[in-house]
Amino acid sequence: MTTLPKPRQPELKTSLPGPKTAAIMARDAQHLSTSYMRPYPFVPDHGEGVWLTDVDGNTMLDFFAGIAVSTTGHAHPHVVRAVQEQVTRFTHVCLTDYPQEITTSLAERMVRHVEKPGEKWRVFFGNSGAEAVEAAVKLARNHTGRSHIISTIGSFHGRTYGAITLTGSKTKYKRGFGPLLPNVSHVPYPNPFRPPLGATAGTCGQAVIDHIEGLFQTIIPADEVAAIIIEPMQGEGGYIVPPADFLPKLRALCDRHGIMLIFDEVQAGMGRSGKMYSFQHFDGQNGMNCQPDIITVAKGIASGMPISAMLAKESVMTWPVGSHGSTYGGNPVAAAAAHATLDLLEGVVKHSGCGESLMENAAQVGEFIMAELKAMQVEFPFIGDVRGAGMFIGLEFVKPDGRPDGKLRDAASMAMFERGLLNLDCGEAVIRISPPLILTREEAATGLEIMRDALRALK
Ligand SMILES: Cc1ncc(COP(=O)(O)O)c(C=O)c1O
Structure with missing residues (x-):
């Protein structure tokens, strides 16, 4: 070491x-x-x-x-060395067409942090958070054959068309850019400091769940909903931590209706919250589970080198060969930086x-x-x-x-x-x-x- x-x-x-x-x-x-x-x-x-x-x-x-x-x-000297070493070997051979050991091992390493016994995960690599979000939504639609996506008020998911449609934090991200993606709805985020829907800090998680169930009775047929996408801790919207019961209850709601649960960990993930993924603060607590079906990560993954990832359960990643890809996604130089970053996050290499x-x-x-x-x-x-x-x-x-x-x-x-x-x-x-x-x-x-x-x- x-x-x-x-x-x-x-x-x-x-x-x-x-x-x-x-x-x-x-x-x-x-x-x-x-x-x-x-x-x-x-x-x-x-x-x-x-x-x-x-x-x-x-x-x-x-x-x-x-x-x-x-x-x-x-x-960081460890990251700098990893990048320099990879640049002298090769900087690009498109991952969509050719495997590269450095990205294969990165995927193996990343899924280890989410896999549970009997449940395999797979990884798609992109360049930015928005690209990971686009991939997540495309996969959810492709896998379920449904089109509707539910997102949250206050959320931020990026600047591409799908991502701005999902975003619910500020209208400036959307003004003048329409028409946006059809079949996207927003529900309140359970903010304990400013509880929505007339609830209290303690009841706002349940209130949001009831609100979604209400929408399924009145406005959105649940069997047409492909996914609910949510930041397990909301970033751009105000650095908000939901009540502990909320994400497990959301998981249960998705299970009731066959809906994919997407956690956008782009901002709070990769160790920032003190755990690899921020949802892990709530998963397995008091016997409750909130393992998502799909996870998006970017930002902190590679210390500033551009790479993102969309992780999905193997049972969910059913889109066919050639249906999605990226010229630069999973670039080997960025992947080297991601390995070095993980070395430090996991403690394989110590920082004094x-x-x-x-x-x-x-x-x-x-x-x-x-x-x-x-x-x-x-x-x-x-x-x-x-x-x-x-x-x-x-x-x-x-x-x-x-x-x-x-x-x-x-x-x-x-x-x-x-x-x-x-x-x-x-x-x-x-x-x-x-x-x-x-x-x-x-x-x-x-x-x-x-x-x-x-x-x-x-x-
Ligand atoms: C939660 C979340 N998702 C997605 C994005 C978009 O990431 P990018 O700017 O890399 O496209 C961001 C960026 O701030 C984010 O905070």
Whole structure:
């Protein structure tokens, strides 16, 4: 077993934006797509561990990991070596037509985390989360011969046509792009902090199940529903953890009606929640099962190299030869990065200061961050809710009357950024904390101190 050196901690410097940053941002504004958002003046030059340095030499602590992607931090030596080694061998031979050992072994490795006795799984590889979602929905329709898909309000599933149709978080993702996919409906997500359907935190899971059963009686014939797709922990919608009984009850509902259950683990999966897949926090608890039929993963799978996967039970992956594929999907360089990432997540390779594995580190340091943030609620009553699992943590800002305070959230996010903390919003009034999983307790404490300082400035 290899033990890798601990990255040094650069000093925080924050004079933003510097002249080089400003110049590149001006060129960027001239030539890049008008759809790109530029909320923060930051142009990265290089990274090391949980730190990113911009082109002017400002070093920032990364608390968002490129939207939950950079699992192993920046330029992790183990990942860099794996990529370099694969590039010198071959960079592309289309996986749709030819097998490659590196992707075969990656699939074998990934299914080990979901397979249960007597139940085999298979993997389709793509390049992005949206592509994995498209594959999941195509497979569910093809396998069941049904067309209707149910998704959730607040969800995010990507930017392709199928994925934006399924998405239910913001209308800006859909405006002007119609017509979208037919036969897609949205139901509420059981958010214990803002329970839908007149329910309480404790009853909202059952209320959503009853709501879906109600739709099956009145609007959507259940025997025409191919799949229910849901994030086991909702990401873009606000970093929301559903009540413990919900996913097992959803599994049971799908079983009653022959519906495929798709878990979109693109954001919360790959160790971020402290378990490989976030649904595993609920599966097998109190004798209840919520094993899905199909899982989508991307983001954290390969430390930033583009690869995604759609995993399905063998009994479900019945689409015929040639019915689906991808030129680049399962690219061997990205697959090498995924192996290296899994080495660290599983603890086959240790990262100094991060315990037995990055997954364990995510659980332990995440718990520390969450406890500290909960303690901060006493000083800052405008933090209405702190929630999450592992290093998937949401901080919701509220007005004195309890309604979401998006403006205050935006001000807090910018104040943190100006003090050297890269962070990102989500939902209506939430800051998501999704750092690289190599974050140590000391580095977490540095980030929390920056947050405290920024929040004090707001008061
Ligand atoms: C849950 C979820 N699914 C799918 C996607 C789409 O992934 P990508 O941007 O790689 O297409 C995202 C991206 O944020 C996501 O959070």
